Amino acid sequence: MRKFIAVALIAGTAATPALAQDVNPTFTGPRIEATLGYDHVGAGSSVSNNNGRDDQKIDGLLYGGGIGYDFAAGGVVLGVEGEITGSTAKSDRQPYTTDFGFGRVSAGRDLYAGARAGILASPNTMIYVKGGYTNAKLNVLAGNTTTTTDTGFKLDGWRAGAGVERAVGGNSFAKLEYRYSNYNDARITYPSGATSGRFDIDTDRHQLVASYGIRF
Template identity: 70%
Template structure:
């Protein structure tokens, strides 16, 4: 009797496992939304050397925002498109007005991103992926010795690449950890009177490490 019971349990488990795997795998297909939180570092790129001895002219802060995307699972691979809106608490210290990687005193503001990602399933519930796309960031200009906004801002255009790991928690929910690097090469300055400068070259890097939790419909 015991042998019959054990055999029945093993048969049930073997039938249930593929069904469970199929159910988890389905969580990597369809539209998704997510909340994003992480570390944000903005600084001078490799072509800039200001030589003022202040930590390579960088700002650090907390990144937060929301994202949305759509993925399709094809065999053991996943392809998708995505977009994000994030903000940041990164802000310059109260040093001289012109002392921060060529922009003066600034604080990091909204960052828009649109791109694509591609990954492979390490197992039925775990996706390892890479991503890339376009990013447009905003840096608000601060007064030299206070945190007062000056109603001027820089808008930066660039590209982003990254990599991450996503884990399906259920067939509809997920969590992920991701590193991304952004490079900004062009910028415009918005003035207080609403005018905008001509586009000019910049060399600004951005490093971010973020965690996300989300829901797939």
């Protein structure tokens, strides 16, 4: 009996490190984070610039936050996540143009829901890829001013990205991430609350962001 107990203890001790590696507690569980970075919205590859000006894009500062939940699946970390961000990107005061496809606009809120998968590069560093659905809003600016109206465009599309996450002590972490979004479907929302029918678009979005968060 004593020999059986001893063998069981030795086997359990040997299995513990492997189990801990599989569970990967540093990068698992619920999380919340704040995000800040660079935001670029522009005409897609199917849109040509015929007016000689590079006004088919808007650039600005992205800000917002997100939540997520990660769990271990063997040697891989899988997760689901959601995010809401805003942006300072907007058209300048050049004469009105429709070459961007939306006229004079400013970036509104951006909603994202998706999943990610990561592997450990070190005990405290994870490399991951992500993808999912994104819904963005562009607010229409009035004429040559920068005053927004109650009219806007709502864009539907998909997002893909990759990043590096680093545990920085305690339950906190930091991330650096690039993501690309493509919007191919849109509708107009009017001040009355009415919406137009859906129509096809080709709009790209590039973002380079840094995030800081806490796991619970």
